[in-house]
Amino acid sequence: MSSHNNHVCTSEPKKKFTVCVEGNIASGKTTFLEYFKDYTDTEINMEPVQKWRNVRGHNTLGLMYEDPSRWALTLQTYVQLTMLDRHVAPQTKPVKLMERSILSAKYCFVENLHESGKMPDVEYAVLSEWFDWILKHHNINIDLIVYLKTDPEVVHQRIKTRCRSEETAIPLEYLQALHELHEDWLITKSPKFHVPAPVMVLNANLDFTELKEVYEQRKRDILFGYA
């Protein structure tokens, strides 16, 4: 499927690209990755949510939703580790597509837990020290962010329909707060946060049939020509 041959005659190693797909809970990130999974020059890096649900038999995601004040640090520490693991995993194909990034875990989820008073300052400080250390000492390469922009009401409805057991009681206000943080980070570009790559914004309120057409139209930009 590849028609990208700009570098064929040079001795330079081919550049590898990393694309992170971001957006609120249930905005369609996994579906986006699945749409591109059959492209031969593309590798897909799904979010390790299964790991968060089973850390040596413990469901850190479930614990966090049951009692965020007690368990948010536990979940977010592990999320940060699993995200780092995904970022630094050796890349074998020219394009790596990743669900989320270590950045949205921090800028959206950790930030929201702290701002809403569910994570005390000291826990936020320790996570932030880890986060800053990781960014300083590891090369978190991101070449494009695809932002699946949604209305909180739309994703609230999707969450109810898909019934991931831990998420059944997520209130609309939680999704509104996460939405605002995604917007502050990727649209308003608040100086509090770092945007490491250009942002492609797609309207992900559309249903999947319509979105597939958008993905088809934009695929060469999304896959850096490897489509």
Ligand code: TTP
């Ligand atoms: P998402 O990362 O938003 O993934 P998703 O699979 O729900 O999204 P999509 O449908 O677009 O593929 O969230 C996964 C779950 O993990 C969700 O319940 C929110 C939670 N979560 C945290 O609590 N903290 C975090 O740092 C992250 C990244 C997710």
Ligand code: MG
């Ligand atoms: Mg997903």
